[in-house]
Amino acid sequence: MNNILLCGFMGCGKTTVGKRLAALTGREYIDLDHEIELEAGMTIPELFERFGEQEFRDREHAAVAALARRIGCIVSTGGGAMTFPRNVSAVSPDDRIVFLDTPFEVCYERIRDSDRPIVRRSTPNELRRLFETRRAAYQTAASVILPGDDTPDNLAHFFETYLF
């Protein structure tokens, strides 16, 4: 059984919808950011602060590569993960990458007051530009694109009927 990876911009709902989908299908759930935090023994903001973004990206790559040893999982990636070709290449061809395509305005309202390091260091305009650039990368990486502006329950049910 293949893994299903959710990708998309910060705040698009990868973690929330991934958890619901796993609960609905009884599949194992993995949040890559959570795996990175467990492995590093610190939060992502701390990791960025103490060791810099590149250290986080290297740990993120290792977390994606480690998925090769897992099967049948629902995986929420972090917003940057599927924008790096080395990470997309590390995903097994049997696994499915789904892009949760939520409008920038919706994502922004959800993340603006959060402690995500990329949000804290960027202006709203910089985030919008990052959204546009990354959207093209998500479209390239994913084999399924799902409009994300709906309730977590509706999205999880839609996923279930569409993907299984």
Ligand SMILES: Nc1ncnc2c1ncn2[C@@H]1O[C@H](COP(=O)(O)OP(=O)(O)O)[C@@H](O)[C@H]1O
């Ligand atoms: N479909 C949704 N409808 C309403 N709120 C949502 C939805 N998806 C996520 N949220 C809220 O938005 C915030 C960010 O969601 P999260 O799942 O952490 O996004 P991501 O993992 O893509 O960064 C959370 O507070 C969450 O409760």
Ligand SMILES: O=C(O)C1=C[C@@H](OP(=O)(O)O)[C@@H](O)[C@H](O)C1
């Ligand atoms: O977009 C990014 O580069 C990041 C997104 C975050 O995950 P979410 O997309 O779940 O917020 C987390 O991986 C880290 O803060 C970096």
Ligand SMILES: [Mg+2]
């Ligand atoms: Mg998340």
